[in-house]
Amino acid sequence: MKILNMLVPMTIEGLKVTLGVFLVTLVFAIPLAVVVALLRRSNNRAISGVTATYIYIMRGTPLLLQLMFIFFGFHFVPVIGYAFSRFQAIYIAFILNYTAYFAEIFRGGINSIDLGQYEAAKVLGMSKPFTFIKVILPQVIKNVLPAIGNEVITLVKDTSLVYILGASDILKAAKSVSNVYSAFSPYVMIALVYLAIVAVLTKLLSNIERRYNYYR
């Protein structure tokens, strides 16, 4: 009971961080990823090259390292020399990292659309931006939903990495309570919280997928 009395309020506070990082990352990373995917497909070699390098760095280094680099290392960078606050660094690292992963998923989704769809839109006199928004993107979203869902669930668990910058998420709450009472049970309870969040998301994602099943 003592454990619960300490764990519940700390978990509620921790949830604000966990869900905050999760939501901010999704809201910014998904639209940005569509833009990055388009830039990656650009015929301009400089643009596609810079985008490919960004994706390579983000996917090629651990998110933990990126968090540390942006928080601790950024003010050592010449010219920029700016120190981000703890949460600025967390949001920037998560958004940059997840944008790269989502962008590759969107790029695969865009590549999977039949060329005939673009040609049909062209002969009907539609512009490229209109074609992308009204014809291509809705089909891409349907195709990438399962892969995006996977990443969304990974993101929930990745939020636990914020401990490295001293932010108090739900895992940190479990660790603190566990240290005070020398008990393992807080970890079990927090595992159940993660499972509950993932259960809600799984249901939500399957509902979205079902909504897109109106056509084949």
Next chain:
Amino acid sequence: MSLIVDKISKAFGDVKVFEQISFTVEPSEIVCIKGKSGEGKTTLLRCMNNLETVDSGSILINGLDISKEKDNSRVGQEIGLVFQGYNLFPHLSVMENLRIAPVFLKKMTNEEIDERARELIDTLEINGKEDMYPYQLSGGQKQRVAIARACMLDPSVLCFDEPTSALDYETTKQISIIIRRLAATGMSIVIVTHDEQFVKEIAERVIVLKDQGIIEIDRVEL
């Protein structure tokens, strides 16, 4: 004269597809383009619809040179294409497939768009399918929707790429009737096909592509 193709040439790298070919199509005329596989029938149709650029020559429709026009919307209003695979938008219903281009072009009010769509749905006998999605339609129905979609902008010239390749005899006959009905409204029809029976049934004139040029232009005795 609705369509004037004047001395156009096209090559992919060193491979010449056709060279200096010219022909015209009158309003209400139905012209079939025949030729063996690889003679450039589909490439010609694609050039006429600005999906490929020509290396030289011009393609004029009502004074607009399609081969030099950069604005898709202007080309789309002069010439339409019914693709071999139809290329309907799978996420849009039949009605939405019909509405999407005129909604973008903003040349008609919503009421006019709906009225035009209803008119074409009647002409093409696809009543009752308005809310269906392409996957719910048969091959013949998909083709009618593709024709209706291409006609929404009321182009002067309508092209068909192998319209009978996936259709049975009965459906082919129905498509012939529909094509004649469209031609009767003043539309010029250009059909690429290697279906001899269909050519005999529908063509008023036949153009044969061979050895990078046109070797025959026969007026068909009806």
